Amino acid sequence: MEILVCIKQVPDDSVEITYDAEKNAPALDGVTDVVNAFDTYALEMAARFKESEGGEITVVSIGDDSVKNALKNCLAVGADKAYLVKTENAQALSAEGVAQALAQAKAAIETAENKKFDLVFCGKESTDYASSQVGIMLADELDAPVVTNVIAVEKADEGVDIKQETEEGYLLLHAAMPCVVTVQKPNYDPRYPTIKSKMAARKKPIEELAMGETAASVMDVLKVYGPKKREAGVKIKAESAEEAVAQAMALMTEAKVF
Amino acid sequence: MSLTDTKDIMVYAELSDGMPVNAVLEILAKARTLADARGEAVVALMAGAAREEAETALIQAGADKVIAVSTDGWHPEVYAEILKNTVESSKPALFLAAATQYGKDLTPAVAKAFGTACAVDVLDIQEKDGQFVFTCPVYGGTVLNDVVITQAPAVASVRSGSFSKAVDEARQGDIVRESAPAVDLKTIIKESVKEIAESVNLEEAEVIVAGGRGMGSKENFELVKELAEVCGGVVGATRPAIEDEWIPRSHQVGQSGKIVVPKLYIACGISGATQHVSGMIGSDYIVAINKDEDAPIFDVADVGIVDDAIKVIPLLIDAIKEIKA
Numbered sequence: 001m002e003i004l005v006c007i008k009q010v011p012d013d014s015v016e017i018t019y020d021a022e023k024n025a026p027a028l029d030g031v032t033d034v035v036n037a038f039d040t041y042a043l044e045m046a047a048r049f050k051e052s053e054g055g056e057i058t059v060v061s062i063g064d065d066s067v068k069n070a071l072k073n074c075l076a077v078g079a080d081k082a083y084l085v086k087t088e089n090a091q092a093l094s095a096e097g098v099a100q101a102l103a104q105a106k107a108a109i110e111t112a113e114n115k116k117f118d119l120v121f122c123g124k125e126s127t128d129y130a131s132s133q134v135g136i137m138l139a140d141e142l143d144a145p146v147v148t149n150v151i152a153v154e155k156a157d158e159g160v161d162i163k164q165e166t167e168e169g170y171l172l173l174h175a176a177m178p179c180v181v182t183v184q185k186p187n188y189d190p191r192y193p194t195i196k197s198k199m200a201a202r203k204k205p206i207e208e209l210a211m212g213e214t215a216a217s218v219m220d221v222l223k224v225y226g227p228k229k230r231e232a233g234v235k236i237k238a239e240s241a242e243e244a245v246a247q248a249m250a251l252m253t254e255a256k257v258f
Numbered sequence: 259m260s261l262t263d264t265k266d267i268m269v270y271a272e273l274s275d276g277m278p279v280n281a282v283l284e285i286l287a288k289a290r291t292l293a294d295a296r297g298e299a300v301v302a303l304m305a306g307a308a309r310e311e312a313e314t315a316l317i318q319a320g321a322d323k324v325i326a327v328s329t330d331g332w333h334p335e336v337y338a339e340i341l342k343n344t345v346e347s348s349k350p351a352l353f354l355a356a357a358t359q360y361g362k363d364l365t366p367a368v369a370k371a372f373g374t375a376c377a378v379d380v381l382d383i384q385e386k387d388g389q390f391v392f393t394c395p396v397y398g399g400t401v402l403n404d405v406v407i408t409q410a411p412a413v414a415s416v417r418s419g420s421f422s423k424a425v426d427e428a429r430q431g432d433i434v435r436e437s438a439p440a441v442d443l444k445t446i447i448k449e450s451v452k453e454i455a456e457s458v459n460l461e462e463a464e465v466i467v468a469g470g471r472g473m474g475s476k477e478n479f480e481l482v483k484e485l486a487e488v489c490g491g492v493v494g495a496t497r498p499a500i501e502d503e504w505i506p507r508s509h510q511v512g513q514s515g516k517i518v519v520p521k522l523y524i525a526c527g528i529s530g531a532t533q534h535v536s537g538m539i540g541s542d543y544i545v546a547i548n549k550d551e552d553a554p555i556f557d558v559a560d561v562g563i564v565d566d567a568i569k570v571i572p573l574l575i576d577a578i579k580e581i582k583a
Contacts (some may be wrong), residue, residue, distance in 0.1 A: 013513070016532045026401045037513070092376055095366065095383065127513065129396050131378050133366035140370050145444035148363050161448065167359065167508065169453035175445045186516040187501070218409040219375040222391060224401050233560035236550065243562045243572040247544065249581070251473035251561045257543050258524050258581050 001055030001155075003046045004117045005079065006102050006138070007039040009070035013127035019226030026224070035070045041076075044120025044182035045153060046121045047078030053155050055245060058117075060105050063090040063097060068206050070216070075201035076193035082204065083109055087211040094217035095182045100139035104212045106142070112207075118177040119160065124149055124184050135182035143234040149184040162191040260373045261349050265397070267293050268350035269318055270341060271302045271324075276309035278302075280423075280462045281356035283319040286425035289354060289387055290320035292385055294445040301348060305329050305340050305438070317431035320421060324431060329438040330446075334360065338367040339441045345372065350411050352390055354383075359367040359416035368415040371430050379407055390414075398513065398536025413557050418461040419540070458492060458508040460516045465491030465524075468511055470537070471498040472527020472548055472567055479504040483570040485559035488575050488582070494518065496534045512537035527567040530555030547571070 011017060011031040035043075046057050061067050071082040080240035085105050088091075093101065110116055120142075125132035133149075139146030151170065152163040155207040159176040166183050170200070193201070234251055238244035252258060267289040271278045282302075289300045302321035306313065306329050313324045325348075327340050340552045341364055345353055353368055355361040355412045357379045357558055369376035377392035380442070381402070389406045392414050396403055415483070460466060467484035479499065494502070494511040511518055512534040525540035528534060528544070530553055541556060546559035547567040556562040564569055 008290060013398070014532060016535075017400050019401045026397055087402075095371060096375070105462050118563065129397070131366075132362050133369075133376060133378070134365045134577075136363060137370050140325075140367070147445060149359060159294070163345070166450075167454075168457070169451040171447055172449040172451065173445045174448050177443075185497075191326070217375070217376070218407055220406050221403050222406060223404040226406075227395075227402055227539075229401065230544075230558045232557045233266075233544075235406065235556050235559075235562040235564060237564045240567040241565050241573055244565050245577055247571060248561050249577045250575070252543075252545065253581070255543060255560070257545075 001053045001119065002049060002115050002117045003050060003055060003057045003108055003121065005039070005043050005046050005057060005059045005074070005121045006134070007043065007061045007070060007074060008036045008123070008126045009061060009067045010036045010126055011126040013037055015224045017225065019227070024224055029087065033070065035065065035073055036123050036126045037220045038127070038183060038185070040127055040190040041185055042121040042123050043074055043078055044185060044188070045150070045183055046119070047191070049119070050078070050155055058083065060085065060109070061071055062087060062093070062101050064088050071206050072201050073193070075204050076197045077231045078217065083207045083209055084206055085211055092217065093132035093214065094219060095131050097127050097214035097217060098134050099141050100214040101211060102134070102138050103141035105209050108209050116178070119153070120144070120178065120180045120249060122182045124182040133178055141181040142178065143181065144178050144180050146180040146182070147173050149173065150181040151184055151186045153181055166255050170214045259347070259371065260372070261346070261410055264300045264349045264351040266301055266348065266350050267354065268301045268303055268348060269321070269353045270343065270353070270355040270361065270364065271304040272308055272358060273304065273308055273312065274354050274498055276307055277312050278315055278319070279356055279358065281416065281418040282356065283315070283423045283425070284418070285354050285356060286316065286320035286420040288383060288421040292352070292390070295385060298351070299323060301325060301350065303327070303341065305337055306332060313433050317429055317512040318425045318427055322431050323395050323434065325434045325436060325553070327436045327438055333443065334363055334446050336438055336441050336443065336445055337541065338364055339439050342371045345411060353411045353413045355415050357417045361415045365413050365415045372409070372411060372488050373408045374411060375414055377407065377412070380414045380416045381420050383414070384545065392556055398519065398532060399539055400536070405506065406451065417517060454506050454508045460492055460494060460509070460518050463492035463518065463520050465489045465521045465522045466494045466518055466538070466541070467491050467493030467524045468496070468512070468528060468530030469499055469504070470524045470534070471502070472498040472529065473499065473504070474527070476502070476504045485524065485526070485571050486576055488578050491520070492524070496531070497528065525555050525559070526571060528555050529553045530558065566575070
């Protein structure tokens with residue numbers, strides 16, 4: 001089974017990113033870059049699929065040299081090969097542009113390695129801009145089936161059975177391969193790298209691909225700003241729980257909460 | 259394919275149990291205001307098995323016209339095709355849908371088909387120099403972007419709770435019935451499984467009482483449910499509480515769960531990780547109970563009680579019962 005996993009490097013989502021008025025931009029100084037959380041779930045799901053069905057996992061991303069770090073991290077937790085579509089201007093790409101660049105990268109890797117990918121895994125969204133569109137648009141570029149919000153993928157007959165999480169439970173869908181899935185958090189966590197897997201990852205090459213022509217963005221950002229700041233309210237530290245509740249109830253009644 | 263001479267606002271009316279979801283009625287109210295200012299019409303597009311009252315509900319909420327397309331059940335590919343076909347024939351200047359799971363799947367398909375773009379999880383829409391300006395949250399809503407889409411139709415998914423409904427029972431409108439196109443399906447739905455018996459409507463809840471890891475056990479989590487019941491609210495939870503199986507994942511608030519905007523949010527034993535806070539920061543009034551006084555949840559709470567939630571909740575239940583009695 002040949003699997004392609006598309007990943008994005010994003011600022012650490014456990015850090016609260018605020019608006020920096022001086023720079024008129026998100027305050028990203030000192031925030032570590034990580035692999036997008038949903039992409040780590042996608043890679044883990046792909047790794048489990050490979051462990052049961054055999055094959056190889058190739059991971060691909062778009063960006064400058066700094067993104068190689070994210071790709072190295074993927075090589076330490078299940079990916080066999082890594083490719084970077086080299087551009088200094090990844091943030092200027094629209095969702096459609098990213099989808100087109102990934103489709104071109106997929107074709108270029110298939111030619112270079114003389115193989116065809118059976119499955120393409122993406123995260124269901126990124127934790128930074130959360131547009132949740134790239135997987136859907138990539139499938140359109142590839143004229144391939146797509147299933148979103150995926151929590152499980154299994155080989156079935158000549159294709160795959162895919163579980164899509166829904167509000168009330170799940171849909172079980174069947175698709176022929178090649179197909180695209182966008183992954184939601186399944187009920188397991190991604191594996192951690194070991195010292196050995198990290199060492200091995202460091203030795204592996206990251207192949208570079210040239211950025212091709214993509215559709216120009218038709219979305220313009222007019223203004224970047226912060227939401228109305230929430231003021232921290234009253235913090236009650238009382239002698240007893242009874243006293244604390246009485247004080248809290250007084251504040252809530254005053255605010256006409258009840 | 260690109261569209262020219264676009265006009266009017268089209269709203270995809272997602273149905274649940276045969277009736278439009280609440281977010282659609284909210285969007286129609288905003289669409290009505292925008293359309294009136296432009297001297298244009300609002301068209302609601304509905305697909306699937308609808309109840310008889312659904313069309314009236316859409317017209318009363320702001321639609322001049324309802325296009326009702328009949329289908330043989332739900333399939334995302336069929337619905338995407340219906341949306342694309344209707345946009346192609348009606349040529350709207352703006353296409354809106356609720357930012358639900360399926361709304362967020364269908365809108366990119368529409369945008370891609372017409373070489374335009376899709377604004378996601380939109381919190382506000384304004385018109386400026388003939389263009390629609392969309393307010394979009396980024397980084398979980400701690401930063402906002404105002405964007406315009408320079409190709410028509412502009413496509414956007416709108417977050418529940420962003421606008422208020424404006425029902426006019428006297429409004430009249432036209433109804434057009436169509437049948438679904440034949441679609442060469444790429445995926446087959448083998449099975450639809452309902453795992454969750456109760457329906458959980460966090461997005462539309464006015465009161466949410468949520469619990470986190472600080473509740474300590476499944477037994478203690480019952481206190482959260484009890485408090486929710488007394489408040490007439492819905493139970494929410496953080497990811498750790500879901501992963502410990504104290505409550506089904508349909509109750510999850512935050513990054514991999516729901517974005518909620520209740521009038522009152524009571525956070526019990528919740529530390530306030532950004533992945534959770536990003537889902538509830540839009541609440542009108544936040545009450546937090548946590549024994550760790552440095553817990554970040556207190557930075558966003560209107561009232562914070564520094565104490566053990568397990569001791570505090572029963573007292574709170576009694577106090578609220580007294581007020582409500």
